[in-house]
Amino acid sequence: MADLADDIVLSFHDSCLRQSDVRLLQPPNWLNDKILGFAFEYYERVQFQDFSSDVTFISPDVTQFIKYSQGDDLAPFLEPLDLSSKKLVFLAVNDNTNLESTGGSHWSLLLYRRDVAEFQHFDSSQGSGNSAPAKLLVKRVQPFLGQSSKITFREMDAPHQQNSYDCGVYVICNTEHLCRNLLQGDTCQIKETVTSASVKQKRTQLLELISSLGR
Template sequence: MESNYRDIVLTDLEVDTLKGPCYLSDQIIAFYFAYLSGSFNTKKTDTLLVPPFISLLIANSEDTTCVEDYVKSWEMSSERLVLFVVNDIIEDCSGGDGGNHWSILVYDRTKNLFLHFDSMMGVNNFSALKLYDALKEFMGPGGESLSPHASSKKQRKKKKNVPYVKRGSKATQPPAIGESEATAVAGLPMFTECETAPQQQNGYDCGLYVLAIARAICQWSSQEHNRTDMISTIEKNVDYSVEMKMRSEVLEIIQEISADN
């Protein structure tokens, strides 16, 4: 038996991951992102939640032309907030169910800044920087490519001078990128590894934190952005109850939608 929602198909096996201590599949995350988009009317707030498989394809693409095509087709360069999912998969990314850890990377156009939230801080830093490196040339505040179209695979393989945070370290301030790269391309977005609290207490609830953080961001974007900042809203709404309640909440949503269909 399958559940369908906005072209997202969930098998019984995937739904069952919400019933026990299991690592969430990319389809569960894609479903909840689609649900948040509808619930919070994200088109009105210029907020885009990118499905996991698109984020993985961008992060692992060797061709900047393909990355640029994804950015254009999903209209990422015109949104105020863009939420990407990070996975530490290093081989075949076609399915999205590989890897061992999920985290979330947020682009805030008002600050021209990428923010990485990781419930096991430091574990996905390399993968987040990989996704950032793939996107940064196309996500400037003007919404246009910041590098010549001719800069393709050869340039991408060149070592980048980007910030690096060691596993387990904390960074509460955006680390500065190298001056040479910062001045090479005007408007290049920055990257910061946010101090994310709480940190998960096990090895399988990372996807739940991604969902909870995404929900808090959508709430902030639609209701609270004039009263508080995004990080404060995340801190207020994401706590250890995520590990106890989030699975049942998402499962209930799926069951209600299935009953209506």
């Protein structure tokens, strides 16, 4: 008999969420790649769809593959994304070193900005060790950006998490803020928008969104 406790709750384009995934939105749980992938897909398909020609959100499972692939293996995944035409590219960085499985212990956000020719790394936990996988992603993605000038890598002064489990929610919140700021002209600073209170609220908002879409 099927495990009814882990039924599919939501199928949203390429995202499929089960009960066990959705339960992770209750603190003090660490978000998995399924929840982050859903958030990125919702931003792309709904919230920021009017900017689809300018921005792309690369799902965590594809990001994990990118880290440990090279050259011809990457082309089938990255060429269809037409990154050379994008102003912004968002990638969720994970410290997992095993290509064959999901997991790891920390999430951070890597953003490519064409206007300043930079990869910007937003890490809610300083000294987490995510700089190394972020730089590896830069090395893999850079050849597909169509950028002739040098692209720099910069660690940003990002909002800091106050616990050991909210890193994934910070990635989701940071991505939303940066999209609003860079695409819609929001002038608020990231540390004014992404706070421990807003991160806590985002868990509830995502639960309500998933429930609404599931209906």
